[in-house]
Amino acid sequence: MRYFLTPLALASSAAVMAQAKMFHWPNRQMEMLDTVFFEQTAFQTPVSKCVVRDNSTVAAQWVRxxxxxxxxxxxxxxxxGMDSSVFFELDRGENAGLARAFPDFLGFGSRLISLADLIAAGAIVASLECNGPVFPYRAGRVDATGQGGGGAPKPFLNLTDLxxxxxxxxFNxxxxxxxxxxxxxxxxxTKKDFPDVMQDERQFQFFNNRTTLFDNGIVTQYLEGTTFNPLVVGVNATTNSDIRVFNSDQNATVKGLADPAAFTKTCTDLFTRMLNVVPAGVTLTDVIEPWDYKVGEARISVANNTDKLSMSTTLRLLNPKDNPRRQVKLVWVDTHGRCSQWSGCSALASGSTPITGSTFFQKGFGKTAIQYNFNIKDIDPSTSIGKFWFEIDERDGSRPTEVxxxxxxxxxxxxxDxxxxxxxxTLFTNADGTNFTSQIVIAVKDNxxxxxxxxxxxxxxxxxxxKYDVHEAKLDTRFKKTAGYTFFSLTPPTFRNAAFDVYYGQVVPQNLKVQHGQVAEALSKVQSLS
Structure with missing residues (x-):
């Protein structure tokens, strides 16, 4: 499957957008990244509305x-490069204070979403939430397992060392x-993080004294001589690194950034490059944007009360027009390419959910979306489902669209299999969703x-x-053989994220059968721990 990507409405990143290709279905990595980054608000919540934290803003901490x-x-x-090694370097002097932002990135990672990818996404969200530009996003970064070399330049460095x-x-x-x-x-x-810089009575000082939002006040105030930037006019001249940097070409570059449009374009271009700095051998994906049609995981299960199979999936439409008469239908054929269902092989959506509000869809792209849900029942297990597609009928006299x-x-x-x-x-979770105790059931064909x-x-x-753990599922005789399947189950002793992979055999790539399974999809059995 190829999803056609909608162009990002940013002229400054047009060259990057032109390189964007499409992704084939199924692609769980792209689906999960899209869900976390574009659809959900949980990841964005700490930085929402450029919120202040520790005198500074969360956005500034994420960009840093x-x-x-x-x-x-x-x-x-x-x-x-961007490999999340910074999480192992929080005790370095130049990283003072970053430990306060470390927890913000936990709870979202998996085999499909690296911590480094989350750090890159965080910088993009941070800019957006503070009225800054949106940078194109690529994924595929690989997490380090320890510290890296070098590090961010310290404020006492001379110009040559900077x-x-x-x-x-x-960077030149x-x-x-x-x-x-x-x-x-x-x-x-912050004085407690950098006491050598803040040697007066101030406990904290913004670089830009005009606003906590994104703008070029850092530059204009410097040129006007009205800046309070402690790295320009600090009482300790040794740590005034910003003035050494800005004046390194007699302020020629800084003067060009006094134009707001030039500042925004420069920041977009440089931040885009910065986020894509990765170690040699790491290849990033194409630019990821919301897809016009996003098809979710096709999840086949064994029915509880019949000797049949069921299948659930979703279809998300991007920026659809308001049309309560719209009908969205899923059509399928069996593994022989035929319809073996006496009742036919199509079903209308069982419901729909709008995706609007404070999502990245709306804020970053000005888009809305509707997700249609499908639950197909009474599937013959001997022929199963071979493939499916969708038909969208606006019921306005136009021909239905086949997806x-x-x-x-x-x-x-x-x-x-x-x-x-x-x-x-089943899934049991505490109130904040950080402690999962679950029964994971796997159905395996009898043969x-x-x-x-x-x-x-x-x-x-x-x-x-x-941290990854491997557990072997055991035969579960509580569930009788059904529809040609035998059942295995386990309750992982440590399980703090509703994500897992299932292997038929040892844990090696060629044995992977179910990638990034989601226990949370068993919504009818979700219970809250007291």
Whole structure:
């Protein structure tokens, strides 16, 4: 399947957008990134509305986290870059204060979403929430397992050393000036973190004394001589690194940034480059934007009370017109390419959910969306479902739109030998959703059951690096064989993220059968722990 990406309404990133390709279905990484980054608000909540924290703003802390992560990059040998190594470097002097933002990024990572990808996403969300530009987003960063070399330049460095630090990261002198100005567009210096810089009575001072939002006040106040930036007019001249950077070309670059449009374009271009600085050998995805048609996971389960299968999936329409008469239908054929259902092989959506409000859809792209939900029942297990597609009828006299994959033949079901059984699985979670105790049920075709172990790999997303555990599911005789399937289950002893992978055999890529299963989909059995 290829999803056609809608163009980002930012002229400054048009060149990058032109390179964007499409993604094939199924692609769980793209689906999960889209869900976390565009649809949900949980990840964005800490930085919402440019909220103040610790005198500064969360947005400033997130942007600083991103720069300090890439600052380990060495362009000469290809090491370092955005790899979440900053989480192992929080005790370094230049990273003072970043530990306060560390928890913001926990709980979202998995095999499909690295911590480094979350740091990059955080910088984009931070800019947006403070009225700054939206940067194009790519994924695919690989998490480090320890500290990196180098690091962000310290404020007491002389100009030559500052230039060398940025050169090592891949930026020339003009780009050093731009990155410094853009990075200090919001935020400031805290005395308890940098007492050598703040040697007067102030406990905190913003770089930009005019606003906590994104604008070029950092530059205009410097040129006007009205700045309070402690890295320009601090009482300790040794740590006044910003003035050394800004004046390194006799203020030529800074004067160009006094124009707001030029400042925004420069920051967009430089931040985009910064977020894509990765170690040698790491390849990022194409630019990710909301898809016109997003098809969710096609989840096949074994029915509870009949000898049949069921399938659930979703279709999201981007920016649809308001039309309560619209009908969205799922159509399928069996593994022989025929309709073997006496009642027919199509079903209307069982319901729909608007995706609006404070999501990245709305704020970043000015878009809305509707997700249609489908639950197909009474599927013959001997023929199952081979592929499916959708028909959208606006019921306005126009022809229905068929939504298929890029070869026009439908969305193919990869396998139904090993299934995460939503029907029998349960999820128990505490009030804040950070402590999961679950029963994971796996359905395996009778002819495969017992021939290889069923291993489930879980992830603890509240650690850095992410912690993975492997558990073997055991035969569960409480569930009688149904529809040609035998059932296995387990309750992982440590499970703090509703994400897991199921392997038929040992935990190696070729044995992966169910990727990033979601226990939370067993919504009818969700209970809250007291």
């Amino acid at each position: 986290m991103a720069f300090h992560d890439i600052a380990t990059h060495n362009i000469d040998d290809g090491t370092g 230039q060398e630090s940025f050169r090592r990261q891949g 002198n003009a780009e050093m000036i731009g990155l410094t100005a853009c990075g200090h567009a919001f935020g400031g210096v 298929k994959n890029d070869d026009g033949k439908g969305y193919n079901i990869a396998q139904d 090993v299934l995460f059984d939503v029907t029998r699985s 495969l059951a017992g021939k290889a172990p069923i291993n489930v790999e879980t992830v603890d997303a509240y650690t850095a690096p992410l």
